[in-house]
Amino acid sequence: MRVTVDQSHCQGHALCEGMAPDVFETDDDDGRARVLVDVIPPDRESAVELAASSCPERAITILA
Numbered sequence: 001m002r003v004t005v006d007q008s009h010c011q012g013h014a015l016c017e018g019m020a021p022d023v024f025e026t027d028d029d030d031g032r033a034r035v036l037v038d039v040i041p042p043d044r045e046s047a048v049e050l051a052a053s054s055c056p057e058r059a060i061t062i063l064a
């Protein structure tokens with residue numbers, strides 16, 4: 001599994017970072033979330049799915 005954050009939609013709520021801090025990080029400069037890993041470890045996939053479904057801006061896209 002891979003995941004992306006649409007920077008044009010992200011509003012920096014940091015919900016994703018709270019749910020999966022090893023995958024998402026809110027940038028100190030622009031306040032938007034970045035993805036820290038290329039491939040999501042299998043044991044973190046459920047946390048990423050929860051973060052994606054919880055993002056108020058629908059900015060997180062999960063790629064197969």
Ligand code: SF4
Nearest residue numbers: 010011013014016055
């Ligand atoms: S929850 Fe969504 S809008 Fe908020 S920081 Fe994460 S990706 Fe951006």
